[in-house]
Amino acid sequence: MTVTLADVAARARVSPATVSRVLNGNYPVAASTRERVLRAVDELDYVLNGPASSLAAATSDLVGILVNDISDPFFGIMAGAVQSEIGGPEGMGRAGGEKLAVVCNTGGLAERELTYLTLLQRQRAAAVVLTGGALEDPEHTAAMSAKLAKLTRAGTRVVLCGRPPMPGPDGAADDHPAPAVLAFDNRGGARRLTEHLLALGHRRVGYVAGPPGRTTTRDRLEGHREALAAVGLATSAQERLTVHGTYSRGSGFDAARELLRRDPELTAIVAANDTVALGVCAALRDQGRRVPEDISVAGFDDLPFSVDAAPALTTVRLPLFEAAARAGRLAMGKEAPPPGGIATVEAELMVRGSTARPNG
């Protein structure tokens, strides 16, 4: 039924071995032979059997990308960037190193993260890129560590992108290479953002945090608190002005109302990310408050739509595409890992129209 290597070999009057070598281009084959083989491939419309090939070669050309939510542009951008580096499909054989991206939607769920990793391990994935913040549950962290160590040991390259470094696996002798890490400076970015607000004169600043138990949530919140503490605003007092939610618009909407209820005199609200910030703006508009005249709003990430909000959102820019592209290169072994295996990706403050002096 389907055409196999052997069929091509027969047609080209060579051995299967030779066909394989032509397709993989990793062994000298006389030009004339190669051409004959290629012609046969063409004529028979032959397509390599991936599983068979992977089995025999003990490698596959799949690269896993774990994301929390692929419908969120934050992850979409990263997934696209990784793929742009691993992808460019072209050519026949497994030559050239082009890989297929397997995008895994974890929904931020611990067990799904683990199961997907197992699935990728089963596929003998060439590499795995983990994006987004990590869950802070120690048990889960340990399980992840162990799993990643196993993957690494099996030859899968592991890269963390926008995720903090992990502790080495439990007490094992650390012979295998540690995952490469590209960590986002969430804390520094958040600090600078709040400093900007403070510099404008704001002193009553609400904060809409992300879901608890995530490193991203924690880091951004800590950066925020750091800035507040630096001007003498007590953390304890701030706690009342912090509301946790999800990374969604609706969450921002609800949180804004709640914050205003807790302190109607708020002059600024910082959101966990841009999507949430948009929800905050919507709630404010709903309540007849103008942004930024009555109240300033700031986001985080600088997703493409942020500049189009009205007013344009003050936020912190994370170079998602660039970082993820680099992660892709690391995953492909096209780029040397950073010294120490860890690099920090800077976050840049973007001041735009949604923040202004209070009572402005």
Add this chain to the structure above:
Amino acid sequence: MTVTLADVAARARVSPATVSRVLNGNYPVAASTRERVLRAVDELDYVLNGPASSLAAATSDLVGILVNDISDPFFGIMAGAVQSEIGGPEGMGRAGGEKLAVVCNTGGLAERELTYLTLLQRQRAAAVVLTGGALEDPEHTAAMSAKLAKLTRAGTRVVLCGRPPMPGPDGAADDHPAPAVLAFDNRGGARRLTEHLLALGHRRVGYVAGPPGRTTTRDRLEGHREALAAVGLATSAQERLTVHGTYSRGSGFDAARELLRRDPELTAIVAANDTVALGVCAALRDQGRRVPEDISVAGFDDLPFSVDAAPALTTVRLPLFEAAARAGRLAMGKEAPPPGGIATVEAELMVRGSTARPNG
């Protein structure tokens, strides 16, 4: 080095066949035996070898999803929805039918589309979901048809989501099942949108079209023209008020300026999609024109951020998630294909703040 089926078998004191059957759950195995096997699997921390399994079983648990641009929420939402139906990873063996999603970013390029299809064919993908409009090049269409027919014949289920039906493969006897199709009513949606504008009293309406040579672009433009023609506005005159661009914000920005240059008296601009519409709004704001007081703007798709634009965008809602989820179910064979293999997904007009009467 790695644990194999045989190791598990030895440990559980059964044959490899039995282990395989326990893992796949497709053959009766005594409860006590099963338990013994499962324990061994656990103790040895065994992970099935996917490629080997796929080779032997001649199937794989990969599902391909072709998208133009995964960083665009339009596609992100669909990819996520498909995955939500095929995904839910759980359990050991290949039981339960959980599949891994392979997201392929074609960038809207013909040859990449084809190559990805070949790659998926090579992986013996269980199913392939193609999203987004199709290229109109007849040669490419024929090539795609042929490729899809090959995939179908090889047992891969093919589903088109948000893409028009394809002509059957060139003259071949149509024995194999045709792809299931979920087509978006782009034309009808566009028509209703422009009718809405006309009903408000607009007569000078600019149109920012998508890239030429795509069915989506054509359908939406045709719907628009249809509505105009219905009130007696000549198509020829309208051509001057149509600008083509990409599906990007920048494209909308530039196009708006161009349209205004061509006709400064424009009272409304319809954009190919929401992202473009946002760019249009930005350009308008830049030029000191208020939306909707001076000029109305409308988009298409109703992506999540559209409701948060200021003013909220009038647009046409496409039930992306629902449609793609259905596509996922079709791909999994969990749902019967629509009668005739083709279903049309309705597009709903969403009137919001960005459109108003002219000189309003």
Add this chain to the structure above:
DNA sequence: GCGATGACAGCAAGCGCTTTCTATCGGATA
């Protein structure tokens, strides 16, 4: 009480490719 019938379990033959090792052949070397 005996063959028929199930319910399980094992054997062994692949699935289609990669890769090591070996064979061949036309020079280049001495």
Add this chain to the structure above:
DNA sequence: TATCCGATAGAAAGCGCTTGCTGTCATCGC
């Protein structure tokens, strides 16, 4: 001229799993 070597090509042994076909008992019907 005999030997050696580089450049190619082939033979064949798997890679780890699935599955059709065979047993092997224990139970069942009459």
